[in-house]
Amino acid sequence: MALFDKFAKLAQDRAALIQTELHPFGTRIDEIYSPTEGRIGSQRVVLAGTNNYLGLTLDPDSIKAAQQALAEEGTGTTGSRMANGSYGSHMALESELADFFGRRSVIVFSTGYQANLGVIGTLAGPDDIVLLDADSHASIYDACRMGGAQVIRFRHNDAADLERRMRRLGEQAKDALIIVEGIYSMLGDQAPLREIADIKRRLGGYLLVDEAHSVGVLGQHGRGLAEELGVEDDVDVVLGTFSKSLGAIGGFAASQHPEFDLLRYASRPYIFTASPSPSSVASVRAALRALRARPELRTRLWENAHQLYSGLAGLGYQVGPQASPVVPVVLGSPQQGMAFWLGLIERGVYVNLVLPPATPNGQALVRCSVSAAHTSAQIDHIIGAFAELAITSREAAVNS
Template identity: 80%
Template sequence: MALFDKFEKLAQDRAALVQSGLNPFGTRIDEIFSPTEGRIGDFKVVLAGTNNYLGLTFDPESIKAAQLSLKHEGTGTTGSRMANGSYGSHMALEAELADFFQRRSAMVFSTGYLANLGVIGTLAGPGDLVLLDADCHASIYDACKLGGPEIIRFRHNDAADLERRMLRLGERARDVIIIVEGIYSMLGDQAPLKEIVDVKRRLGGYLLVDEAHSVGVLGAHGRGLAEELGVEADVDIVLGTFSKSLGAIGGFAVSHHPEMDLLRYASRPYIFTASPSPSSIASVRASLKTMRARPELREHLWSNARQLYKGLADLGYRLGPQASPVIPVMLGSPQEGVAFWQTLIEHGVYVNLVLPPASPGGQALVRCSVSAAHTPEQIDRIIRAFDELRPIFPAAVAGNQG
C-alpha cells in the first residue's frame, strides 16, 4: 500500500463536498472587525463560532500588554522551557494561575493540546489505568495513546457506569486516573462532577478535570465547574487552555500535589516544545486580571447564552441538553450540514460546522459559541438567520416544534 492510500476514503468524501460547490474545509475569515464581527469573502458576518467566551481578544489592556512585551522581549523565546524558554513572565503567570485556582503550583504549556499531552501522557503510562468519559476531547485520547496506559471508557456523563466499572476493578480502583471535562465542547453539557466526586471518595482514584471550556464561564470566580459545584478540593489536577476565555493561545495545569513539579523533568511535550511567546503570555496575564476583576462579563455571557438557546429552541431546532455558551444545532447528513452552514454564512452568521466522526450520533451539527461581547441585538440577528433557514431546510426542524 502506498503511503497516502490510507486516506483514500477521506479524499473521496472531501472531493464530493468540494464538487458540490461547497467547501467547508479551511474556512478563511478575511477580516476581523471586533470579537463578534468579521468578513468571509463578500459576507459581513456575526462571529458565533469563536470560543471567545469573554470577548477579550480585543481587550485594550491585553493588547497593550502584548505590545509592550513585543517591544521589550521580542517575538519569541526560540527555545523550550527547559532550555532558554522560561522567562520571568512565564513564571509570573504560573504563580498567578496557582493563586487564582488556589493550588500549590501551575505549569504553563504552549497550547492546551500540549497541556493534555504533557500531563496525561506523562502521568498515565504502561501499567496505569485510565477511566475516561467517552466524549472526552481528542487531545485527551491522544495523550492516553502517548503514555500507553490501559484505557476504559465509561458512558458519557454517567457516574453510575463509572462506578460499575470501578467496582469490577477491586483494589485496582484505588489508583485509577479518572478524566472528565467541565463543559463538553460538542454538546455544551456539563459533567455530573458531584456524582463523579462521590464515586471517587468511596472507591478511590485520582480525578483530572479539563476545564478548557468552563474557565471564565462557571464558578463565582470563574474557576470552572469544580468551583461552581463546590468540589475543588476533590479534583487532583485541573487542565485548561488560554485560547477560550482568555483570548490567546497556550495551556496550563494546576494541582495541589507537590509531586507535580517533577513533570517539568519528565514531560516530553513540555521539555521539547518551544515555550509560548512573551507577548502571548503578557496578554494572558492581562486577561486573567480582567477576568478576575470583571465578573459582569460572565453574567453577560450567560444572559446571551440563555437568550440564544431559548430563541433557537422556540424555532424548533434540536439543541444540546442544556443552556450553555456552547450551543449545538443538530442536523442530518454531512451534505445537509455543509449546505446549512454555507447558507447561514450567506445570511450573515458564522458558526462551526462539525461532521462525523467528530460529531456525536453520526449526524452533522453546527456549533454556536456565545461571547460576552455579543450584544442582545447580535443575538437576535443570529436567531433571525436561523429562522430564515427553516423554510430552506425544513428537515432541520421537522418533528421538533411543539
C-alpha cells in the same frame, strides 16, 4: 500501499462535500472588525463560532501588554522551558494562575493540546489505568495513547457506569485516573462532577478535570465547573487552555500535589517544545486580570447563552441537553449540514460545522459559541438566520 494511499477515502469524502470555493474545512476569515464581527469573502458576518467566551481577543489592556512584551522581549524565546524559554513573565503567569486556582503548582504549556499530552501522557503510563468519559476531547485520547495506559471508557456523563467499572477494578481503583471535562465542547453539557467526586471519595482514584471550556464561564470566580459545584478539593489536577476565555494561545495544568512539579522533568511535550512567546504570555496575564476583576463579563455571557439557546429551541431545532455558551444544533446528513452552514454564511452568520466521525449517528451539527461581547441584537440576528433556514427547509420538503 503507497504512503498517502491511506487517505484516499478521506479525499473522496471531502470532495463529495466541497462543491463551492467556500467550505468549512479551514474557513478563511479575511478581516476581523471586532470580537464578534468579521468578513468572509465579501460577506460581513457575526462571528458565532469562535470560543471567545469573554470577548477578550481585542481587549485594549491585553493588546497593550502584548505590544509592550513584543517590544521589550522580542517575538519568541527560541527555546523550550527546560532551556532558555522560561522568562520572568512565564514564571509570573504560573504564579498568578496558582493564586487564582488556589493550587500549589501550575505548569504552563505552549498549547492546551500539549497540556493534555504533557500531563495525561506522563502521569498515566503502561502500568496505569485511566477511566475516561467516552465523549472526551481528541487530545485526551491522544494523551492516553501516548502514555500507553489501559483505558476504560464509561458512558458519557454516566456516573453510575463509572462506579460500576471502578468496582470491577477492585483494589486497582484506588490508583486509577478519572478524566472528565467541565463543559464538553460539542454538545455544551457539563460533567456530573458532584456525583463523580463522591465516587472518588468512596472508591479512591485521582480526578483530573479538563476545564478548557469552563474556565471564565462557570463558578463565582470563573474557576470552572469544580468551583461551580463546590468540589474543588476533590479535583487532583485541573487542565485548561488560554485559547477560549483568555483569548490567546497556550495551556496549563494546576495541582495541589506536592510532587506535581516533577512533571517538568518527565513530560516530553513540555521539555521538547518551544515555550509560549512573551507577547502571548503578557496578553494572557492581562486577560486573567480582566477575568478576575470583571465578573459582569460572565453575567453577560450567560444572558446571551440563554437568549440563543431558548431562541433556537423555540424554533424547533434539536439543541444540546442544557443551556450553555456552546449551543449545538443537530441536523441530518453531512450534505444537509454543509448546505445549512453555507446558508448561514449567506445570511451573515459564521458557526462551526461538525461532521462524522466527530458526531454520533452519522449526523452533522452546527456548533454556535456565544461571547460576552455579542449584543442582544446580534443574538437576535443569529436566531433570525436560523428561522429563515427553518422556513426554507420546510418549503423545500413540501415541494419535493
